[in-house]
Amino acid sequence: MPTDLPTALADVRALLLDAPNLARAVAAGRRKGCEPPAAERVEVRPVTLKNGPHLQFTARTGPVVTTRNVPVAAAGGAVDDLLGQAYGNLHVETATEVVQVRVTKKGDAQVHRAPAPEGARDAAGPARHDKAKQRLVDPDDPVFRVLGAGGDKRRQVEAFVRQLATLAPAVLTGDGERVRAVDLGCGNAYLTFGAHRWLGEAARERGKDLVTVGVDVREDVVATGRRAAAEAGLPGLEFAVGSIAGAEPFPDERPDVVMALHACDTATDEALARAVRWGSPVVLAAPCCHRDVQRQLHGNRAPLVRHAILRERFADVLTDTLRSLVLQLLGYRVEVVEFIDSAHTPRNAMIRAVRAGAPRGPRLAELLAEYDDLTRAWGVEPALARMLTPELERVRQAAL
Ligand SMILES: C[S@@+](CC[C@H](N)C(=O)[O-])C[C@H]1O[C@@H](n2cnc3c(N)ncnc32)[C@H](O)[C@@H]1O
Incomplete structure (x- = not known):
């Protein structure tokens, strides 16, 4: 009635x-x-x-x-x-x-x-x-619909931003009024948007502006990201076409946080290497497939890697272990964590690195020994070490 x-x-x-x-x-x-x-x-x-x-x-x-x-x-x-x-x-x-x-x-x-x-x-x-309140990223954000993000991707973005939030103090306490973030291998930019929304608000609470740049080699995804950013009226969200290895999102300035979600194979290494060279204080990378070390293990008859499926799984572990050691040798405090339940992606490990200063003395010697033992035992040289050869050489010189 x-x-x-x-x-x-x-x-x-x-x-x-x-x-x-x-x-x-x-x-x-x-x-x-x-x-x-x-x-x-x-x-x-x-x-x-x-x-x-x-x-x-x-x-x-x-x-x-x-x-x-x-x-x-x-x-x-x-x-x-x-x-x-x-x-x-x-x-x-x-x-x-x-x-x-x-x-x-x-x-x-x-x-x-x-x-x-x-x-x-x-x-x-x-x-x-x-x-x-525990949700940092609104799963109903229309931008996700515009970009075509499914439920699992939205959960990954939430979980990734949650990790970012734990390191926010290291991202936001830098000098200057502008916070700089970069998402390398941004693809359809789900993370770029989610992180920009959350970090933008956190930056504003501290009286700072945020600029986030999504980088991808694919022109089509970058064009979609740009269109969606314009439609959403999000200031400070930009995109650039290009390879991660050559990315310069902020000429003459270092990004305060480098993110990479499922950047394929050695694209994750490119992202880590870029972050090291920039000297970025915070790096969050959830790696994707690991073919580089897997290829180098091919033909190795050790029982651990004789069967393809075991070789693939072991290569995942070995690659991220070596990445972690390289980052530590180059001055980062590193944790490798499960950032989301495997029900939402099998690629659920994340490398969280915070710049902490170069290791010295016995700690440096210990890290070098761990790295050398592993690479010699398995006959591999990981992509990240190849990309950062001069930096690692300097570290070896310092250890002498
Ligand atoms: C698996 S997708 C992940 C995209 C996005 N980060 C996500 O999680 O939805 C990997 C993206 O990295 C991009 N990519 C791969 N290698 C790259 C490189 N060397 N430089 C720039 N982009 C790269 C690809 O074009 C692709 O869009």
């Missing part, structure tokens, strides 16, 4: 301002014969920020997303602004019920109330927010 619209809106207003019981609300659609609302869709969630409970308003129009947090205590005006716009549908989920309001052609409200699904009580209010 239709209800008087102002009464229905007053009910919705009360539900939105009852933050402890609110899970989420969405305003969407357009009332017939009315001016369109400012945004196509607005989602409202309760969030707990450092300075207390807030309502978070996420407005989307096409691929453009804007987010505004308003303290709950002062959110009446923002809620009134929202409800004052001619949305055709309002959907509110609380701890106890789901309320849908549809505005009819005559301007009345068709209200439907249903009990909340099981578990909604736990999902509502700040507890709900704690879960939502």
Whole structure:
């Protein structure tokens, strides 16, 4: 039965301002014969920020997303602004019920109330927010749809950005007002966008701007990235066509963070070598296939690598171990971690490196011995060492 619209809106207003019981609300659609609302869709969630409970308003129009947090205590005006716009549908989920309001052609409200699904009580209010807050990258970001990112890729981006967040202090505390990030072998730029959105916000909180450059040899993916960045209205997000080995995203300046997600085979080594030469303080690389060392192990009759599948797996381990040692020799503190469950990608290892200063004395000797023992025992020279021959030679000289 239709209800008087102002009464229905007053009910919705009360539900939105009852933050402890609110899970989420969405305003969407357009009332017939009315001016369109400012945004196509607005989602409202309760969030707990450092300075207390807030309502978070996420407005989307096409691929453009804007987010505004308003303290709950002062959110009446923002809620009134929202409800004052001619949305055709309002959907509110609380701890106890789901309320849908549809505005009819005559301007009345068709209200439907249903009990909340099981578990909604736990999902509502700040507890709900704690879960939502754990997401650093919005999986519903329209840009992912524009770029064609599937669920697994979105999860990989979230997991990658989570690793980036753990190293954010090392990325963001540099001198200057501009933070520089580069995504090498960016492909369809899912990570480039996800990282730029998150890091951009983190940089802004510190009064800095972020410039992120995605680099790829493929002109088509770079063109798509550029188009999507322009459509999303994202300042500071740029793309460059070219090889990783020759990339110069910031002439005369070093990137503060170098990222590479699944850059094929030795493209990961190119990314690591580039980062070392730039002297970038933070490097995050989730390698892809490892054919270089695998090829060098071919013909080795040792039982560990006699069978192709074992050789492939062992080559993965040996390659990343040697990459880690090379980076340590060249002044990075390195961890190799599982950044995402293997259900979402079999390539789920990540090299996290933070510039820490060249090793010296017994530590340097130990690292060199570990590197030499492994390469001699398996008769391999990894691509990263070939790319950084002069740098490694200098390290050997320093150890004498
Ligand atoms: C497997 S895709 C991964 C793309 C993206 N990082 C992702 O995770 O969705 C690898 C990308 O690296 C690019 N690539 C491979 N070797 C490269 C090189 N040497 N220089 C620049 N780009 C390279 C390819 O064109 C491709 O787009």
